[in-house]
Amino acid sequence: HILERVLPEKRHLEQLIFPMTRDKKTLKKFWNEAAEKVIKIIDQGKQVAFVTIGDPFIYSTYSYLLKCVKSKRPDIPVETIPGISAMNLVASLVETPLVEGNEKLVLLPLPEDLDRLKEIFCKFDTTVLMKIGKRLRPLIAFLKKMGLENSAFFVSHAGYPDQYIAKGVSYLSEEASGYLSVLIVKRKGEV
Structure with missing residues (x-):
């Protein structure tokens, strides 16, 4: 701990x-x-x-x-201290801004139906996917089918000793896990 x-x-x-x-x-x-x-x-x-x-x-x-x-117990006072979100930590680790200028950003859990991502990728400059879990391999295949394999950053266990970073999912190791992972897809250009 x-x-x-x-x-x-x-x-x-x-x-x-x-x-x-x-x-x-x-x-x-x-x-x-x-x-x-x-x-x-x-x-x-x-x-x-x-x-x-x-x-x-x-x-x-x-x-x-x-x-x-x-x-x-609505009477209990609570103070919530904000933390560093996973998407901000990942952007920092891969040294890329999430958005610049008038770009649009979306954060969402990986949808059950991966085809829903087609519309999302068209509407937003940056898509941040979380809650990938056991669906990492189908997601990678989908990104390759969409021609976005070189437009994505994948990080698992960000900030931990076993942190794993891949710039472009073509280079993702077979051991990479979708648990505690974030995938950032940049619509414009390669990463």
Whole structure:
């Protein structure tokens, strides 16, 4: 845990479990259980901090936890500190601006139907795709079919020791994983 290296020893770390599933019923159960744990600690007169990867309001579990806590106890004061979003970190790592001038940017989870990306690539100068997961290989094949294989940056595990960067998906290693990954597609030119 990153926090164990930077927090004083007297701090208590409580791990909250959030399953990797799309089943809303299961997720709500875990969000509510986590909210109850947080509220219990606050009711003991202690402060709580929830640490998340990236920005807490971009595809983050934090936003769901916050909603649950506030629905149960709207009186609890909350301070949310913005983080560095994955797309900004990735743009920094590959040294390319997300947008310039009047360019348009879109951020979205990888759609189930990859053909939906055709229209998106036409409408936006920069497309940032997240939540790629196990669909990385079909996405790469789709980008090649669209002639965009050299117009994309792929980064997985950004900021971690096992960080992986590929400028152009033609050069993506077979071991590359779609988990914790971001793909930036620039409509104009090669990367």
